[in-house]
Amino acid sequence: MKNVRKLASVLCAALLIAVMAAGCGSKAADNQLELYDGNFSEMKVIHHMIKMVVEANTDLTVNIKDEMTSVNMFKELTAKEPSCDLMNSYDGTLLTTYLKLDPEDVPAGQSIYDFSNEKAEAQYGVHLLDKLGFNDTYCIAVPESIAEKYNLTKVSDLAAAASELRFGAEHEFFTEEGSMKYGPFTKFYGLAFKEAIPVDLGLKYAAVENGSFEVTEVYSTDGLNRKAKLKVLEDDKNFFPEYNDAILIRDDVLEKYKDVAPNLEEVLNTLGGKFTNEIMTDLTYKVDVEGQTVDSAAKEFLTQQGLLSQ
Numbered sequence: 001m002k003n004v005r006k007l008a009s010v011l012c013a014a015l016l017i018a019v020m021a022a023g024c025g026s027k028a029a030d031n032q033l034e035l036y037d038g039n040f041s042e043m044k045v046i047h048h049m050i051k052m053v054v055e056a057n058t059d060l061t062v063n064i065k066d067e068m069t070s071v072n073m074f075k076e077l078t079a080k081e082p083s084c085d086l087m088n089s090y091d092g093t094l095l096t097t098y099l100k101l102d103p104e105d106v107p108a109g110q111s112i113y114d115f116s117n118e119k120a121e122a123q124y125g126v127h128l129l130d131k132l133g134f135n136d137t138y139c140i141a142v143p144e145s146i147a148e149k150y151n152l153t154k155v156s157d158l159a160a161a162a163s164e165l166r167f168g169a170e171h172e173f174f175t176e177e178g179s180m181k182y183g184p185f186t187k188f189y190g191l192a193f194k195e196a197i198p199v200d201l202g203l204k205y206a207a208v209e210n211g212s213f214e215v216t217e218v219y220s221t222d223g224l225n226r227k228a229k230l231k232v233l234e235d236d237k238n239f240f241p242e243y244n245d246a247i248l249i250r251d252d253v254l255e256k257y258k259d260v261a262p263n264l265e266e267v268l269n270t271l272g273g274k275f276t277n278e279i280m281t282d283l284t285y286k287v288d289v290e291g292q293t294v295d296s297a298a299k300e301f302l303t304q305q306g307l308l309s310q
Contacts, residue, residue, distance in 0.1 A: 031260055032061045033253070035084045036068040036076070039201060041287045041294065042136065042221060042245075042280060043070070046088040046271075048298040050247065053270055053307055058261035071177055074098050077250060078124045085253045086268075090136060091116050091128060092243035097178030099123065103241040113244055121251065128246040129265065130272025134280045136221045137243040138180060141230040146214045154234035158191055158215065168197040168213030170204055180240060182217075188239050221277050223285025245280075247271070274305055 033054060038044045051062035065084070068076070070093065076083045095101050095116040106115045113131065121127045140155050142165075147153070150161040158165070167182070174182045174196065182196060197213050205224045208216050218225055218232065225232065247268055257264050283301060286292040302308040 031059060031257075032063050033085045033257075034063050034065065035086055036065045036073050038073075038088060039067045039069055040219075041223075041284045042219070043088045044294045045280075045283050045287065045298050046132070046245070046247075048294050049271060049302055050086070050088075050268065052298060052302055053267055054261075054264070056308055057267045057270075058257075058264060060257060060261045060264070069172060071097065071172065071175075074248075077248070078126060082250065086247055086249040088245065089128065089248035090243035090245055091131075092137065092180065092241040093178075094120055094128065094248065095241065096180045100178060102179050112241055113246070120248075125251045126248055127251060128248055130246065130269045132245040132247075132271055133273045133275040134221055134277045135242050135244050136219045136277070136280065137235075138240040139218050139220050139232045139235070140215065141218045141225060141232045142215050143208065144229050144231050147231040147233075152231070152233060154236040155189055155239070156236050157233070159189065162191045162193045162215075165193055165215050166195040166197055166213035167191075167193040167215045168199055168204065168207055169217040170201040171198045172201070173217050174198045185217075185239060189237065221280040221284060222288075223281050223283070224288050226281075226285060227289045245275070270307055274307075 035047055035050070037047055047064055051064055054060055054062050070087070070089070073084065073087045074089070074097075077085070077087055091111075091113040095103070095106070095112050099116060099119050101116075101119070103112060106112055113128065117128050140158070142150075142152055146165070150157070150165075152158065152161070167186075169182065176183070185191075186193070193215065195213070197207075199207050199212075204216060205228050207213060208230070209228050216230075218230065220232070249265075249268070254265055261267075279301075283297050286297045287294055299308060303310060
């Protein structure tokens with residue numbers, strides 16, 4: 001009987017500890033923002049900056065989970081049981097990829113940012129915070145040697161040479177998710193390339209440097225454009241819209257944390273207007289070319305901007 005009572009006491013103590021631990025875990029989860037890491041440096045830098053400014057200025061913690069593509073991230077953000085609360089995004093992506101609309105759908109006198117924000121809030125319950133300040137639109141680029149050989153300065157110049165050139169880009173650019181993709185682009189400019197080659201995003205620049213293809217799609221603020229010595233061609237027929245960067249957040253997140261972090265939106269918007277295309281290009285160059293860690297580059301910039309203390 002004595003042993004039975006002793007065992008019962010041990011079990012009760014273990015149960016009490018488990019309940020207390022569960023309670024602590026629940027409290028941590030209640031005070032924790034969830035987001036995924038991006039699969040390219042620009043998104044990684046912004047997400048790690050979000051973590052730093054939120055944790056420095058609120059009682060929230062930020063959990064950055066595994067890498068995920070932007071399309072899948074948006075699906076998780078807007079799911080019935082969402083697994084993330086916010087993400088780095090772009091007004092052009094919101095319009096064309098997530099809302100499946102075109103720039104032509106934007107009413108005259110209204111910006112892509114305002115229009116896509118209104119539609120996204122009505123359809124998905126998400127909205128963009130303040131613009132961060134840079135426009136990371138799609139660009140079409142070729143090695144400088146190819147530009148010289150075929151006298152290429154603008155995208156429409158490719159029409160005469162496309163049959164001799166191979167076009168390569170990440171898999172996502174060849175999907176049918178949205179109108180700013182390979183099919184609509186080549187149709188708009190009347191381009192018939194010799195071959196279309198999908199590659200993993202992390203291998204794209206190495207592939208174009210190694211001559212696996214001659215034409216590629218890049219982002220205007222990607223530091224690897226410098227390293228690969230690519231010439232960005234002028235989008236002379238204005239196919240690609242603006243892609244103003246901004247944090248995309250679910251409406252209910254601000255409501256959920258109004259007691260523990262009533263200044264959350266204000267804190268996130270401290271990143272608004274702090275960037276230019278040149279600044280973001282420098283940041284991605286530091287990470288992708290010079291080998292600086294994402295956290296180091298993010299912290300250095302935020303400190304310089306007075307958003308983090310030394």
